[in-house]
Amino acid sequence: MTTYQAPVRDVEFLLNDVFEMERYSNIAGFGEATPDLVKAILEEGAKFCEEVIHPLNAVGDREGCVLNDGVVTTPTGFADAYRRFAEGGWPALCADPEHGGQGLPLTIGVVLSEFIAGANMAFGMYSGLSRGAYEALAKHGTPEQKATYLPRLASGEWTGTMNLTEPHCGTDLGLMRTRAEPRGDGSYAITGTKIFISAGEHDLADNIVHLVLAKIPGGPDGIKGVSLFVVPKVLVADDGSLGARNAVSCGALEEKMGIHGNSTCVMNYDGATGWLVGGEHKGMRAMFTMMNAARLGVGIQGLAQSELAYQNALAYARDRRQGRALTGAKAPDQPADPIIVHPDIRRILMNIKAFNEGARALVLWSALREDVAERSADEDDRARAEDHMGLLMPVLKGVLTDTGFANAVAAQQVFGGHGYIRESGMEQIVRDARIAMIYEGANGIQALDLVGRKLPADGGRALRAFLAEVGAFLAEAGAEEAMAGYVVPLGSAVKDLQDAVGWLMKNGTANPDEAAAGSTDFMHMFGLVALAYMWAMMARKAQARLTNGDGDRAFLEAKLATGAYFMQRLLPETKAHLARIVSGAAPVMALDADAF
């Protein structure tokens, strides 16, 4: 059985020391978010995740969800835990005070979402999808829709879903067949089948707010004819009371590799009543609002499961005794040394630790930009932050989930044969983490989005801004001798990245296959550079605090050592990525489809 401890201390170092959250006090919600309040919230959230949600992680995996006569029963304890979650005000944390929210920075919500996804990924998805639905309605809904749905989503009384995928269309939503017939009274009759709908039906809340993509007959072909509708499970009267069941039902639960605690539904819409959100044929724009929030959330799941895996592998490595250190017994009074003495075990632990702490920084660095993008009064600041989010979103989603999964596998390996046995809980982490590479846009799609859309957008403005920021840091920190071990590798990796960008721009324009063939390598290379920048920033702050003699010396020294490990052991991979990128499309496309 696994244990989980929310990384509160690491978050505080990032928010207070590295990113200096107090600098954002001009943005709504930050004024109230004093370090003391944030600390109290994080500690309370950590306690809830560790003591209430995490013990249900194995239960959820073992029991799964059960469908009976259209009713989905979640695993033992989920409904009670969700009730406490809503009563604790957690869904309202960052919601608008106008809708009963606490209005705290989105960044604080992001931190909590890591804790929740680390403690119990399947459980966290019920509330995680509500947040996406909240955002989409808050941005694109009518005043009536906002009044009807937002307070109930913020209170957690109701939850939300996203309905995109159909059996024959996932990535290519233009192939969608679900139809929305106008009824003439402002409502639409929605008919069709959606699959892979997370939290599509369950027993946690009184109502479920489905956001559904469908085509209005007579509209444009393909993706341009897609509209978004809000379709509540239970119809809502004008006074907000619940009325009749809508004609939407769960036809089946998918049998999945993991996240068994979450209900993944086939949803049947049989002339269900829905209302247009955000204008006819403007569905994709509104859906992207949800998808962006969801993509960051999924990237965080990758990090969170990697953290859960790491903590348990570390505990096992300290506890399990096999063999002796190659340099002589470390515990001569015992029959064997703990396996953490072995360099190859330590390599695994350091790989994961260096990734997780860098990734957490990248998440929070980006979350702060999201706050700026959503809430700043300064238009230029908002535009820059939006550029950042657009560029980094595919990287956060793709890299954190690919590497998070690989880390879960590596952590399982530390357990030897015991990691393959269900009881250890490690194999569940691997099975759960696997989905994050797939949903909300498979990682290959993220890579293509990065290379094909985000890089060239606005003449490469977002990338230039990123490189300018890193360049300015390198220029400043490059003058500090103690920073050489971080600045030199980062500078070299930035050079690799620039070489890759140059190659992609030169060759990808003439033949888009040239860019697509290197897209996954580029995404991971970009991720490594971004993580290295995070580590260089963290190292600089740790050095400064050590020089000043303030702070926890052991914690800061561990940061320096872990950052140095990242630079020497993980960052060199940029060279292999570059070699693959510049080998181009020819080797990839050499065979005819029939010749495989």
Add this chain to the structure above:
Amino acid sequence: MTTYQAPVRDVEFLLNDVFEMERYSNIAGFGEATPDLVKAILEEGAKFCEEVIHPLNAVGDREGCVLNDGVVTTPTGFADAYRRFAEGGWPALCADPEHGGQGLPLTIGVVLSEFIAGANMAFGMYSGLSRGAYEALAKHGTPEQKATYLPRLASGEWTGTMNLTEPHCGTDLGLMRTRAEPRGDGSYAITGTKIFISAGEHDLADNIVHLVLAKIPGGPDGIKGVSLFVVPKVLVADDGSLGARNAVSCGALEEKMGIHGNSTCVMNYDGATGWLVGGEHKGMRAMFTMMNAARLGVGIQGLAQSELAYQNALAYARDRRQGRALTGAKAPDQPADPIIVHPDIRRILMNIKAFNEGARALVLWSALREDVAERSADEDDRARAEDHMGLLMPVLKGVLTDTGFANAVAAQQVFGGHGYIRESGMEQIVRDARIAMIYEGANGIQALDLVGRKLPADGGRALRAFLAEVGAFLAEAGAEEAMAGYVVPLGSAVKDLQDAVGWLMKNGTANPDEAAAGSTDFMHMFGLVALAYMWAMMARKAQARLTNGDGDRAFLEAKLATGAYFMQRLLPETKAHLARIVSGAAPVMALDADAF
């Protein structure tokens, strides 16, 4: 649901063209193994694997094994398929004619083991472990033991097991607690608990021949006091008939991540009667005979599951339609193109294809050396072949299972969300393939064996022989202009390997942590070089046949393209491995165990 087609054609190219099996005709068994006979055997074996064993793969995963009152029932169809397997003479294929075997080359058995492990890994383990038991008894057993057990193992009437692991000791067998008390009549009373015993109890055969490691009281401490015993499930009378049940029983079945069709048992020995195999305290020597066979078998499982995953991902990529080719619609009459048009999908398929075909070559190249090592009349040839097997065994086990698993995950990704659903069968491949990285020595142990034992053994003789062989090839093929695309990258990778060896020798002698910290990187780097050598050999043969105008042009051209892909896209990883190796132990060991 998955399908499987045994790669007969690829094997024929390797055996007949690349490795010219007819050159081995001076070795026992090869004379009979004419190309026609081999072809007939492979096709018959392929048919059995495709039509009988593979359809049981999903059944086995879903049903698993059931323990009731000490009796283990295997999944529906397993017992019948096993009966047909034994009746077909497959367990006897390479066994000694003296024991009723067909005496064919071990290489042919190795080919069949890939087919079986690709069709149904869990099923294949029942017979796979018998082969290890056969080898150990054939080499170390008394004449009476051979007469009692070998004919029944060769006929498949009985199966075998290996009993090493105990709850508190896996890698470190010196900690073993199982005891063997001499009874004075030549037999021993074996008492203890063994865990993770694959095929420890089942309903496929009349008897199970357990080979069990245990300590004879009063013997040396630690690993030097371990002896090997043969402990039959049912005692055998002098006339070969089955008598009373021995005091050995299955106490529990492990609940595992995968390979549910195989029974993984906790075995309780309660004063069970056993007989010494291979001398007191000589258990590890005898067990290594089994482990070497088993390690090759496990490496093959990695390849086999990678092949199964590849075939199904390829079929899906040709069938599933989403989006359009970036260079313009390829199927304009259809609503979308098949996803194989997308470069990132092709990258995944080519990665796996280039690995699988190279790995299959590496397996057969090594299997032929195993035949030489086991059967050649020439002592020098045997010694050279043993060097080869010793050096390559950890590489085959570690690299083929690590990369085989990664390939299964990548192939699952091709299916998008459908790959996460049980029905596709792809997630089973991932769960099944995962164990191969762990059992028969976790891959970190393989890496340590390579760097710490196999590299320095006999003054580095085995490595020198390997490098001399590759060097001779490079010198010869380097003169051929058409080979430049293969020879130049291979030469560069060999140089990286030599740099790594130099660094390890220089630094690892003074501080073994320096070698251990780079061991996994070195193992994978070695694997890449060995695979690149295989590809260069295959490309050369394909070129020669194309020049001569004989053979299947499309097949040979695909080999050249796939080999070129390997050189450009997979081989560059040696540079990143080298960078990590020469960064040494310092970053890996920088943190105290308490500072993580």
